[in-house]
Amino acid sequence: MLFAFFILLMFAILVAERGNNSKITSFFDAFWYTIVTVTTIGYGDITPATTAGRIIAVVIMLGGVVSFGAVSGKIASVLVERQQKRNRGFAQLKKKRDHLVLCGWKPEMESIIAGILASNPDMTPSDIVLVTGAPKAVLFPVLSNR
Structure with a gap:
């Protein structure tokens, strides 16, 4: 046009x-x-x-x-x-292999994710997929560290 x-x-x-x-x-x-x-x-x-x-x-x-x-x-x-x-972790989902899927959300999830990463040195934040209905304002501190 x-x-x-x-x-x-x-x-x-x-x-x-x-x-x-x-x-x-x-x-x-x-x-x-x-x-x-x-x-x-x-x-x-x-x-x-x-x-x-x-x-x-x-x-x-x-x-x-x-x-x-x-x-x-x-x-x-x-x-x-x-x-x-x-x-938000949606970029390359179809190509993901050997990843961790976390469903749901609770206030201590940020420390749970930090613990998972600390005990699995080969895992990076991009290996974790969050499936949650939590608002962006709650997720942003966690996702910005990815």
């Missing part, structure tokens, strides 16, 4: 600028201008000469800023979600 929007704007700027003493005279010029503007690089080698072209350019600029924000926000969201899953 976003790609189609920018293709439409590319053709719009080409039509608005063609034959008006503009540097945007070909499909490639319109493509180059749109890409350079959307990515906010803005070399300045090609600029619209008409009022209609400038209005379309403003839409391309705003669209570039908005789409960059949306895409970078989506990437950040995926990365944060992946890290949160890792912190």
Whole structure:
């Protein structure tokens, strides 16, 4: 959808600028201008000469800023979600072997986990899978040490 929007704007700027003493005279010029503007690089080698072209350019600029924000926000969201899953112990469950599954939760679970790790030097915190309905605020101190 976003790609189609920018293709439409590319053709719009080409039509608005063609034959008006503009540097945007070909499909490639319109493509180059749109890409350079959307990515906010803005070399300045090609600029619209008409009022209609400038209005379309403003839409391309705003669209570039908005789409960059949306895409970078989506990437950040995926990365944060992946890290949160890792912190909660959900990241690689299907590949787990030789692990310990602890079901339920009680206040002394943190010291129980510490005791398990102390008596099993070959075991790491990532070898323990917690299955519990405890709230994140309760689990965070335990999970942040993993």
